[in-house]
Amino acid sequence: MVGEIGSxxxxxxxxxxxxxxxxCLVFHGRDDVIRRLTYADLARRAAAHARLYRARGLRPGNVxxxxxxSTPGFVTAFLGAQEAGLLAVPCPPPEPLESARRVRERMRxxxxxxxxxxxxxxxxxxSDVGLPEALAGSGVVVLTKxxxxxxxPPASIGGSGPRSSLAYxxxxxxxxxxxxGVLLSxxxxxxxxxxxxxxxxLSPADVFVTWMPLFHDWGLVGYVLMPLVLGHEAHVMxxxxxxARPIAWLELISRVGGTVSAAPNFAYALCARKISDExxxxxxxxxxxxxxxxxxxxxxxxxxxxxxxxARCGFRPSVLVPGYGLAEDTLCATSRHAGEGPRFEEISRxxxxxxxxxxxxxxxxxxxxxxxxxxxxxxxxxxDDGQPLGERRIGEIVIRSGSLMQAYLPGTEGEVSLxxxxxxxxxxxxxxxxGELFVxxxxxxxxxxxxxxxxxxxxxxxxxxxxxxxSGRVVAFAAPGLERERIVVAAERASERGDEAGVLKLAVxxxxxxxxxxxxxEVLLLPRHTLPLTxxxxxxxxxxxxxxxxxxxxx
Numbered sequence: 001m002v003g004e005i006g007s008x009x010x011x012x013x014x015x016x017x018x019x020x021x022x023x024c025l026v027f028h029g030r031d032d033v034i035r036r037l038t039y040a041d042l043a044r045r046a047a048a049h050a051r052l053y054r055a056r057g058l059r060p061g062n063v064x065x066x067x068x069x070s071t072p073g074f075v076t077a078f079l080g081a082q083e084a085g086l087l088a089v090p091c092p093p094p095e096p097l098e099s100a101r102r103v104r105e106r107m108r109x110x111x112x113x114x115x116x117x118x119x120x121x122x123x124x125x126x127s128d129v130g131l132p133e134a135l136a137g138s139g140v141v142v143l144t145k146x147x148x149x150x151x152x153p154p155a156s157i158g159g160s161g162p163r164s165s166l167a168y169x170x171x172x173x174x175x176x177x178x179x180x181g182v183l184l185s186x187x188x189x190x191x192x193x194x195x196x197x198x199x200x201x202l203s204p205a206d207v208f209v210t211w212m213p214l215f216h217d218w219g220l221v222g223y224v225l226m227p228l229v230l231g232h233e234a235h236v237m238x239x240x241x242x243x244a245r246p247i248a249w250l251e252l253i254s255r256v257g258g259t260v261s262a263a264p265n266f267a268y269a270l271c272a273r274k275i276s277d278e279x280x281x282x283x284x285x286x287x288x289x290x291x292x293x294x295x296x297x298x299x300x301x302x303x304x305x306x307x308x309x310x311a312r313c314g315f316r317p318s319v320l321v322p323g324y325g326l327a328e329d330t331l332c333a334t335s336r337h338a339g340e341g342p343r344f345e346e347i348s349r350x351x352x353x354x355x356x357x358x359x360x361x362x363x364x365x366x367x368x369x370x371x372x373x374x375x376x377x378x379x380x381x382x383x384d385d386g387q388p389l390g391e392r393r394i395g396e397i398v399i400r401s402g403s404l405m406q407a408y409l410p411g412t413e414g415e416v417s418l419x420x421x422x423x424x425x426x427x428x429x430x431x432x433x434x435g436e437l438f439v440x441x442x443x444x445x446x447x448x449x450x451x452x453x454x455x456x457x458x459x460x461x462x463x464x465x466x467x468x469x470x471s472g473r474v475v476a477f478a479a480p481g482l483e484r485e486r487i488v489v490a491a492e493r494a495s496e497r498g499d500e501a502g503v504l505k506l507a508v509x510x511x512x513x514x515x516x517x518x519x520x521x522e523v524l525l526l527p528r529h530t531l532p533l534t535x536x537x538x539x540x541x542x543x544x545x546x547x548x549x550x551x552x553x554x555x
Contacts, residue, residue: 007167007186009046009082011229016043024228027072028237028252037072042079042228045072048146049080056141058118060085063169065107065116065140067093068215070238073122073145075214075224082167089114089169089181090215093123114169114181114409116140169409170217172327180416181409182327191402192330193226195374200260200290200321201338207287208234209258211242211249218295221331222262232260246271247279250310254284262292264538265302266472272305273471277312286314290321290338296538297439297457298322298368300344301465317341324370324439328416328424330403334379334437336371343369345438349516353454358392358431358438365458369436377401380423381432394431396443399424445541447478447487454518456541459489462515468504470494473531476520477545486521488548493525501525526553 015022020040027035037045058064064081068074068090081088091110094103111119118141167186208227212219214236227234235256242249250271253261293303307317320342323335336342348361358367373379378400381389389395400423407418417425429446430439441455459476463469473492478485489508505523513519530553532543547553 006190007082008189008225008228009079012039012046012079013043015039015228015231019231022231023233024231025072025075025224026233026235026256027070028235028241029071030241035072037075042076045076046079046083049077050083052143052146053080053084053086053118056118056143058084058086058141061087062117063087063089063114065089065091065111065114065119067091067121067123068213068220069093069121069123070214070219070236071123077120077122077145078168086118087166087169087183089116089171090220091171092213092215093121110171111140118143120145166406170220170327171215183406183409184330185406188330188403188405189221189225190229191376192221192332192374193229195376195403196222196226196332196335197230198375199332199335199337199371200292202230202232202260204231206232206259206290207257208232209237209249209253209256209261210234211237211239212262213239217325217327217331218262222292242267247275247283250275250283250285250313253288254282254313257287259287260290260292261288262294264295265293265298266296268293268306269299269302269471272302272309275309277309280310280313283310283313285310288315288319291315291319292321292323292335293342294323294325294332294370298342298370299461300342300366300368303342322368322370324437326416326426328405328418328426329377329399329401330405332374333377333399333401333403334371334373336369336436343436345369345433349458352394352440356394358394358433358440367438367440369433369438371437372435373437374401374403376403379432379437381430382425389431392431392433394429394440397426397428397430397437397439399426442541445477447476447485454487454516458516459487459512459518459520460539462511463489463491463508466507466511468494468500468507470528473528473539475531475539475541475544477541477548479522479545479548487518488522488524488545489520490524490526490531490544490548490553492528492530494528524548524553 016039021038023036024039024042025037064086066074066077066088078088120143122145165185167184167189170182170184172180172182208223210219210223212223214220214224223234235252237252303320318339318341321336321338322342323332325332345360345367346362346364347367348359348364351357351359352365380398381393381395382398383389383395404424405418416427419425427443428439429441429443430437441457445456447454447456456476460474464474465471470492476489479488489512504525508523509520532540534540
């Protein structure tokens with residue numbers, strides 16, 4: 001039904017009419033609990049939620065904050081919001097060890113920022129974390145979920161109510177600073193789904209598998225909304241299950257014959273590192289044909305390690321599909337195509353830092369292609385003067401497409417901006433070569449010293465897998481100094497022991513100097529779980545810098 005997408009809830013109703021018994025979503029919970037939903041189930045439960053919202057006095061255009069568990073309850077509540085013409089705002093569920101006080105504070109902040117009129121946790125009683133008291137006096141209606149077994153009259157399933165042009169509000173991951181609320185229309189979501197379906201060469205036989213959280217654009221759009229619209233079966237497990245047992249992701253792909261699945265770069269590296277040869281013996285990954293990788297810089301080391309580890313399971317290098325996107329463009333803007341495999345270039349560090357040109361040089365800085373613009377997308381690289389740059393010239397990545405956001409929520413604007421002419425200025429730096437996009441960093445994270453541009457990810461990559469440090473838990477940023485900006489490297493220790501700190505700091509400094517030519521002014525060794533992370537697991541450089549300057553870290 002890709003050619004006739006309206007709201008996703010409307011498409012689900014059409015599927016329920018045409019193929020009511022067709023299984024669309026399969027949720028894999030703890031203790032091997034599996035919950036299957038057909039299109040008829042989904043349409044009936046979404047209609048029950050829509051009636052609940054109307055019965056509680058909510059009207060089209062009202063904002064509904066939804067706790068986005070990886071469960072049927074969230075999906076049906078989300079679709080019910082579209083059915084009732086509400087603006088749904090998915091938000092993260094409480095972390096396992098998060099205190100009730102912290103949950104209340106976080107929920108209050110999101111409610112205030114999105115000006116929510118109602119709140120619903122589809123999987124628990126809001127009183128469990130004291131939310132009625134936390135929201136007292138705010139005017140927010142705290143809802144309880146409807147009876148999942150409630151039967152709806154047939155007319156309610158197919159009935160039409162008031163519609164909003166907005167599909168939902170997606171909060172960004174916050175990698176460039178504080179998370180921002182992105183307002184997306186039904187048309188933008190439809191355009192992005194059509195473009196991804198073409199790039200991945202999807203067919204009716206494809207089976208989706210994900211562990212990405214559903215409050216994240218990748219999990220929600222790529223692995224729930226897209227398969228629902230296109231009629232594919234999607235299997236959903238929790239991100240906690242993946243982090244506890246990375247092999248669980250691959251076991252699920254193997255068990256259900258998954259063909260399309262995705263993860264950030266770190267997840268591929270984690271699987272290659274944590275899963276032994278013995279554990280791979282029972283895996284069959286030969287059905288996997290689209291293994292999307294993105295959400296953070298794609299590295300050759302991680303992808304090659306994954307291929308080496310799982311080639312014996314039938315995994316092929318051509319399956320890897322690097323891409324680039326952001327919530328402001330719904331999900332995906334560029335992608336390698338299915339079957340092409342990754343492409344990496346080695347770039348002269350000197351030309352990168354001094355000239356802003358990506359000159360090929362064997363043994364240089366490795367940069368990944370994130371593919372060509374999806375259908376309906378135009379990508380331009382602009383210089384500081386706003387003019388287009390030529391091939392291999394580094395500048396700001398600017399996007400024009402039918403997938404772009406309508407606007408930010410008032411009060412949540414950021415460095416990514418939608419210009420009056422309809423172009424999105426991403427704040428990311430990159431270059432074009434042979435029609436493909438290569439991303440080299442973020443403009444605001446750039447460290448300039450002695451006229452040279454230093455990209456923090458290069459500094460971080462120099463020590464990310466160093467013994468004694470937690471893999472991937474390192475951040476580099478600039479801080480004010482007396483005569484020049486100081487370069488700070490902060491890393492989480494692999495062990496809580498504080499001995500040999502001086503030796504480890506020296507090793508970090510030497511590795512950074514040997515790789516980049518930069519000598520850090522300060523190296524901080526921090527306890528585990530100290531660095532701030534986005535919802536997709538990326539280190540938040542801006543927030544790390546803020547915490548450092550506020551004196552929040554002490555060794």
